[in-house]
Amino acid sequence: xxxxxxxxxxxxxxLGAQIRSQGAHRTSFLLDALGSLLITAAEFAALALxxxxxxxxxGWSFAEICLLYGLAELAFVLMDxxxxxxxxxxxxxxxxxxxxxxxxxxxxxxxxxxxxxDFALRRLPxxxxxxxxxxxxxxxxxxxxxPETAALLLASxxxxxCFFGGLxxxxxxxxxxxxDSVEAMNVLTYGGRTLISYPMDIYGAWLRRIFTxxxxxxxxxxxxxxxxxxxxxxDGLPEGAALLGPLAGPLVLAGAFAFWRVxxxxxxxxxx
Amino acid sequence: MTTMPAPPMGGCLSRLSRLAxxxxxxxxxxxxxxxxPQAALWGLITNAFFGLLRVAVLLALFGTRPQVAGxxxxxxxxxxxxxxxxxxxxSLFGWFDFMRAVHRGEVTSDLLRPASxxxxxxxxxxxxxxxxxxxxxxxxxxxxxxxxxxxxxPGPLAWAQVILSVLLAWALGFLFRFLVNCAAFWSPDAxxxxxxxxxxxxxxxxxxxxxxxxxxGFRAALAWTPFPGMLNTTLELWVGVTTGGAAWxxxxxxxxxxxxxxLTCQFTLRAGLRRLEVAGG
Numbered sequence: 001x002x003x004x005x006x007x008x009x010x011x012x013x014x015l016g017a018q019i020r021s022q023g024a025h026r027t028s029f030l031l032d033a034l035g036s037l038l039i040t041a042a043e044f045a046a047l048a049l050x051x052x053x054x055x056x057x058x059g060w061s062f063a064e065i066c067l068l069y070g071l072a073e074l075a076f077v078l079m080d081x082x083x084x085x086x087x088x089x090x091x092x093x094x095x096x097x098x099x100x101x102x103x104x105x106x107x108x109x110x111x112x113x114x115x116x117x118d119f120a121l122r123r124l125p126x127x128x129x130x131x132x133x134x135x136x137x138x139x140x141x142x143x144x145x146x147p148e149t150a151a152l153l154l155a156s157x158x159x160x161x162c163f164f165g166g167l168x169x170x171x172x173x174x175x176x177x178x179x180d181s182v183e184a185m186n187v188l189t190y191g192g193r194t195l196i197s198y199p200m201d202i203y204g205a206w207l208r209r210i211f212t213x214x215x216x217x218x219x220x221x222x223x224x225x226x227x228x229x230x231x232x233x234x235d236g237l238p239e240g241a242a243l244l245g246p247l248a249g250p251l252v253l254a255g256a257f258a259f260w261r262v263x264x265x266x267x268x269x270x271x272x
Numbered sequence: 273m274t275t276m277p278a279p280p281m282g283g284c285l286s287r288l289s290r291l292a293x294x295x296x297x298x299x300x301x302x303x304x305x306x307x308x309p310q311a312a313l314w315g316l317i318t319n320a321f322f323g324l325l326r327v328a329v330l331l332a333l334f335g336t337r338p339q340v341a342g343x344x345x346x347x348x349x350x351x352x353x354x355x356x357x358x359x360x361x362x363s364l365f366g367w368f369d370f371m372r373a374v375h376r377g378e379v380t381s382d383l384l385r386p387a388s389x390x391x392x393x394x395x396x397x398x399x400x401x402x403x404x405x406x407x408x409x410x411x412x413x414x415x416x417x418x419x420x421x422x423x424x425x426p427g428p429l430a431w432a433q434v435i436l437s438v439l440l441a442w443a444l445g446f447l448f449r450f451l452v453n454c455a456a457f458w459s460p461d462a463x464x465x466x467x468x469x470x471x472x473x474x475x476x477x478x479x480x481x482x483x484x485x486x487x488x489g490f491r492a493a494l495a496w497t498p499f500p501g502m503l504n505t506t507l508e509l510w511v512g513v514t515t516g517g518a519a520w521x522x523x524x525x526x527x528x529x530x531x532x533x534x535l536t537c538q539f540t541l542r543a544g545l546r547r548l549e550v551a552g553g
Contacts, residue, residue: 032464
């Protein structure tokens with residue numbers, strides 16, 4: 001317990017240093033935050049502006065799409081803020097420059113240092129935008145306001161944070177072996193995020209099945225959303241499957257950290 | 273800083289040798305793209321996967337409608353294939369190379385060359401763009417052709433207009449990217465400015481959705497910006513949404529914006545170089 005408290009205070013101090021350094025160039029930081037916000041805003045606007053012309057997307061209304069899109073974006077941005085240090089481009093830069101070796105020398109837990117090594121404050125406005133999109137969806141989509149709904153939505157977001165965080169950890173660990181081909185992980189991370197931003201029945205059955213049974217992305221928010229909106233689950237899955245999402249994420253994260261430990265043991269540095 | 277060194281031979285450079293430097297620079301820019309084939313392959317796979325998702329979203333939007341805003345579902349697939357093919361060639365996700373050269377002071381060695389700074393970077397980017405088009409663009413079109421089938425320009429005139437439009441879209445896009453990178457002369461950390469600009473570019477050039485699908489007012493506002501000329505004009509010429517007189521007018525708009533941005537770039541670059549102070553060391 002005392003250990004956890006010490007770790008948390010250490011994490012807070014590392015983050016404090018990051019936040020102060022990011023405030024050094026204020027104008028640039030503001031533009032960076034605005035640019036980061038604008039990327040999401042532009043992508044969402046592109047969808048929101050064309051939807052009226054088409055009426056809906058695969059039988060889903062604008063509000064229902066907002067719910068799916070917003071949940072995925074909210075979880076992904078929160079995950080990006082928390083797990084940014086594990087993202088392959090960041091970690092591989094540390095590995096190549098040799099600064100990862102200095103992490104190992106410091107009297108602080110390695111994983112904690114990586115967690116605190118890239119805390120991008122500029123993503124905070126995106127969190128607000130994503131929350132607003134979810135809020136709009138919640139207000140206008142036909143779902144019951146109940147403690148069960150709230151619990152399932154919260155669990156879904158936490159599950160997604162764990163799931164994508166796990167993918168970031170796996171991608172980061174791979175950079176111990178290879179600096180190339182980390183872009184392959186982008187298919188799963190950024191691709192996975194985009195994939196679950198839309199109702200998954202718009203994809204071919206094989207693609208949806210891969211991302212349901214092989215990579216359990218459908219359990220994260222799509223099945224819970226179907227359940228809350230009173231829509232039937234695909235493939236005749238029992239209703240209970242909609243509640244499994246919160247389990248899929250932590251399982252992926254636990255597996256990812258097991259892989260991380262193997263990677264750290266294997267780590268040899270690059271000789272720089 | 274503003275005086276150019278004398279040409280190496282002391283005399284007037286012939287027209288041929290004046291073109292020799294940009295040609296060599298462009299060739300090197302082209303060849304450099306092939307240095308990491310594995311990374312390019314993974315990039316292609318990632319882009320193809322995103323293409324797959326985008327096609328699914330567009331087809332779901334169409335539903336059973338045979339045509340929306342001049343686009344058939346097959347046109348929409350072609351549009352997606354083209355946008356995915358041009359991402360790297362047109363650097364639609366951003367480009368910070370010149371910014372980096374200014375921040376690191378490397379721009380001074382560019383200034384020592386017997387060529388214009390803008391011309392030198394344009395030649396380099398032309399080579400880079402062509403390399404990316406060969407390495408990632410053409411394979412992407414092939415993937416789309418095999419999986420879904422593409423619509424191709426209907427005849428020699430349409431092909432000529434498309435090729436002209438691709439060249440202008442590259443030139444216009446390059447000048448816009450270069451102009452944004454010039455912010456480095458005024459700010460020590462202009463990356464944020466760049467990210468802001470690339471987000472505008474993604475929406476405005478029709479990369480995220482065909483501009484024809486947007487509401488009238490939004491499109492009218494965009495028509496006053498150079499963004500549609502950086503991608504959307506080319507796509508509409510290719511799929512045949514823009515034809516006849518409108519096609520020539522669209523090409524004219526691209527050319528006009530290219531000239532306007534060229535002047536703006538030269539003006540900004542001159543002002544920026546006057547401000548330039550490079551740290552010694």
